[in-house]
Amino acid sequence: MTGPKQNVRSQTLEQIKEWTASRGFDGYRASQVAGWLYNRPLTEIDNMQNLPTDLRAALEEDFDARPAKIVTLDTSEDGTRKFLTELADAKVVESVLIPREERITLCISSQVGCAMDCDFCATATLGLARNLEPGEIVSQVMLARDVAAPAPLTNYVFMGMGEPLANYDRLMRSIDIMTARWGLGISPRRITVSTVGLVPQMKRLARETSVNIALSLSAARDDLRDQLMPINKKYPLSEVIGACETLEIPKRKRITIEYVMLDGVNDTDRDVDDLVGLCRRLRVKVNLIPFNTFPGSDFRCTLDGRIEEFQEALLSHNIHATVRKSRGQDIQAACGQLAAASR
Secondary structure (H helix, E strand, C coil): CCCCCEEHHHCCHHHHHHHHHHCCCCCCHHHHHHHHHHCCCCCCHHHCCCCCHHHHHHHHHHEECCCCEEEEEEECCCCCEEEEEECCCCCEEEEEEEEECCEEEEECCCEEECCCCCCCCHHHHHCEEEECCHHHHHHHHHHHHHHHCCCCCCEEEECCCCCHHHHHHHHHHHHHHHHCCCCCCCCHHHEEEEECCCHHHHHHHHHHCCCEEEEECCCCCHHHHHHHCHHHHCCCHHHHHHHHHHCCCCCCCCEEEEEEEECCCCCCHHHHHHHHHHHCCCCEEEEEEECCCCCCCCCCECCHHHHHHHHHHHHHCCCCEEECCCCCHHHCCCCCCCCHHHC
């Protein structure tokens, strides 16, 4: 092979079959390799003991097989756990395990840093270092399963560091591996991908997968969203909402609208009216997210009473609206607070 080695955990079963055939190994070895890569805890190639020595050597020769590893694990008073994962090139990303009643949700990162520059997000302060490879995304899930054990993970949200749809092809490969029977065996209905509104990729995602889609909105008029989320200058609300109207979403599903509540910025009566106007055009549910502060931010969270009023106003227009409870604030693990790469 020429060029940089591919991450061994970025390979689908079909690709592993092609590789084993090209190397002259028996066909059944591909399933054995996939089993070691995806159905067991992360490990070094040398530890895959039922693979012959020459097969293990070939894997080491042709692929980057160094497993990601957790370097720090913080636990919040509310049970939320944030872990810092070190990648093969020493870059780091954060992932978060969020327990709630009978569910444990994993918040997954898709990039090291982020280029979207949203004003209310700590990750934006990092800029974009690079995209994550599919294997690096999948490895977060595998590490999280070990951390959560024996309790099973129930939900998976691409709401960590980065804009998932800006890393579209690698995201799709990771979803393929996560949902395949030979991979991690996760139902697509358990996976949610959040985006700031990259219109072409949103349309592709709806066509090519059956995962859930969440749109980070946080302002319902262009002048304000231009300030808060610069991507709006490229894909204004008319395009984003227009795309949502045409997405191939099953009737039983809704798009989630994520709306970060910023005191005195996007929580006025006018903002309610603007949001109602947009939501009436769509089959959506609105998730109101209290702003979580981070160093250097001048924003404040909308007061609890006002958030309740905002929610009630949406409900009065028959718009399904919930308020997300902030989790993990004491360990900087809440929504919008992930900025580990700045350390």
